[in-house]
Amino acid sequence: MSFAYHAYEAVHMMVSPVRGVSDAMHLAFKNPANPLTYTPFGRTVAASCELFERMTRRYGKPAFGLDETTMNGVKVAVEERVVWERPFCKLVYFDRKIPSSRRKPQPKVLLVAPMSGHYATLLRGTVEAFLPGHEVYITDWVDARLVPLSEGRFDLDDYIDYVIGMLQMLGPDTHVMAICQPSVPVIAAVARMEAESDPCAPRSMTLMGGPIDTRRSPTAVNQLAMERGTDWFRRNCITVVPFPSLGAFRQVYPGFMQLSGFMAMNIDRHVTAHYDMFKHLVSGDGDSAEKHRDFYDEYLAVMDLTAEFYLQTVDTVFVQHALPKGEMMHRDKPVDLTAIRRVALMTVEGENDDISGVGQTKAAHDLCVNIPADKRVHYLQPKVGHYGVFNGSRFRAEIQPRISDFMVSLDMEAAKDRRDDSAKEQRKALKVVG
Structure with a gap:
């Protein structure tokens, strides 16, 4: 049984302090009172901080929002x-x-x-x-x-x-x-x-x-399934939900592992999409950046099986x-x-x-x-x-x-x-x- 879930949680906790610093810098360089906010340097720093935050965030379940x-x-x-x-x-x-x-x-x-x-x-x-x-x-x-x-x-x-x-x-x-x-x-x-x-x-x-x-x-x-067989997936893809989650100690196939597999199939496309978002943020193209946010807010929100x-x-x-x-x-x-x-x-x-x-x-x-x-x-x-x-x-x-x-x-x-x-x-x- 893999302990990938525990490693994933540990990495997430270790990155948290860096995320805090990044969030603070993002707020500083988006603040209208900061003169650097309106410069290419300020927009580049703010865009970099937002991308870092989004790439290290744990995405929660989205709402349907069909009112x-x-x-x-x-x-x-x-x-x-x-x-x-x-x-x-x-x-x-x-x-x-x-x-x-x-x-x-x-x-x-x-x-x-x-x-x-x-x-x-x-x-x-x-x-x-x-x-x-x-x-x-x-x-x-x-x-x-x-x-x-x-x-x-x-x-x-x-x-x-x-x-x-x-x-x-x-x-x-x-x-x-x-x-x-x-x-x-x-x-x-x-x-x-x-x-x-x-x-x-x-x-x-x-x-x-x-x-x-x-x-x-x-x-x-x-x-892949045919070549590896069920036992390979049992040995390499199954892990245990860590405490203190409600489902602690339940054996699962974690969502982040499935997401990694999907993204690896089209990694060039995802890298290009994030680079394009970076350029949109720097250039001030808010509409294009928002479309990227909407798609990846959904795509990166995953659940365990x-x-x-x-x-x-x-x-x-x-x-x-x-x-x-x-x-x-x-x-x-x-x-x-x-x-x-x-x-x-x-x-x-x-x-x-x-x-x-x-x-x-x-x-x-x-x-x-x-x-x-x-x-x-x-x-x-x-x-x-x-x-x-x-x-x-x-x-x-x-x-x-x-x-x-x-x-x-x-x-x-x-x-x-x-x-x-x-x-x-x-x-x-x-x-x-x-």
């Missing part, structure tokens, strides 16, 4: 409410304050956020895009370092249980969306619900940039390929994707995705053989990477409208079926009376 949305040209207030809660997850509902007289039926969407090191707020743009025309719920996963040992374990099986529990609470007219990592547990949850003839199975599932079959177009992430969840996911998804081989189990029962018959399926991939390669998500169509052809959609978005699959301008303009149309058409079909069934019942009743 309003626009519906039919009218601004509507939005309130976040927790409607379901377990030790490792809260289900957040974005309640749009619409008068009951103006409410119209709209698709109910459960966004299953990735539990892969970042907070659910990484999907802020995804939520924002769906809010005007959908009832939106999102899984807000809890940082494992904040969950006491007394709350027990949390592994991939528990994740599937959580998804099933949320779908049962929301009801059968729900559309579930899995973004990246949750694609596997979500499709597994749907398969288990269908196998048990659960009436609360969702109306549709949308899988976006997910590792359904990582043998297809393997990326550097996939190849329980060791058992991380290792089981690595082994099941990336090493054993248990799902596409038909060997995945949930508890003591098989995850049989051929059991899925009623739930519609949409898959979305990005042409330049370097995390989940092209074809890995689309593989779900080959595995869910009993879903009718008219309830299947696949879309490949050109010119986007992994992040662009669920956020950004192309997501808003090209991907989100397609997903929304898919959900709306299914809701309309279900409403028509209900009307037809009602008409049949009425005709039967009239025949009996006659």
Whole structure:
């Protein structure tokens, strides 16, 4: 077991005095009363201090900050409410304050956020895009370092249980969306619900940039897992949360380690971005510097994952390929994707995705053989990477409208079926009376 967490905490504590000096210098050279503030030298010192502070800071969980949305040209207030809660997850509902007289039926969407090191707020743009025309719920996963040992374990099986529990609470007219990592547990949850003839199975599932079959177009992430194997990750990536955190002594895969891996994949891009921010600060380009702050405030905020969840996911998804081989189990029962018959399926991939390669998500169509052809959609978005699959301008303009149309058409079909069934019942009743 690695003691990287203790080393990380020790370094953070040792740097604290230097951070204090740097903060004081930053304030001094940003003070309007200081003549040097307005000189190139003063701006350079202030910019250097801010970059040092940001590079050595521990970033806390960001807020969604979605206080309003626009519906039919009218601004509507939005309130976040927790409607379901377990030790490792809260289900957040974005309640749009619409008068009951103006409410119209709209698709109910459960966004299953990735539990892969970042907070659910990484999907802020995804939520924002769906809010005007959908009832939106999102899984807000809890940082494992904040969950006491007394709350027990949390592994991939528990994740599937959580998804099933949320779908049962929301009801059968729900559309579930899995973004990246949750694609596997979500499709597994749907398969288990269908196998048990659960009436609360969702109306549709949308899988976006997910590792359904990582043998297809393997990326550097996939190849690393295959080459190293699960035991290597157990020896080198698992550590213990240090005291006095609430989750002290819990074994975790720390978020800072995941973040280091992600940044190492594109280190040149991150170095250039920080250098550009430095130049923006020196030149007084506040707008560009603020865009950098907004992005990295989110990107550098990370959470820990329980060791058992991380290792089981690595082994099941990336090493054993248990799902596409038909060997995945949930508890003591098989995850049989051929059991899925009623739930519609949409898959979305990005042409330049370097995390989940092209074809890995689309593989779900080959595995869910009993879903009718008219309830299947696949879309490949050109010119986007992994992040662009669920956020950004192309997501808003090209991907989100397609997903929304898919959900709306299914809701309309279900409403028509209900009307037809009602008409049949009425005709039967009239025949009996006659």
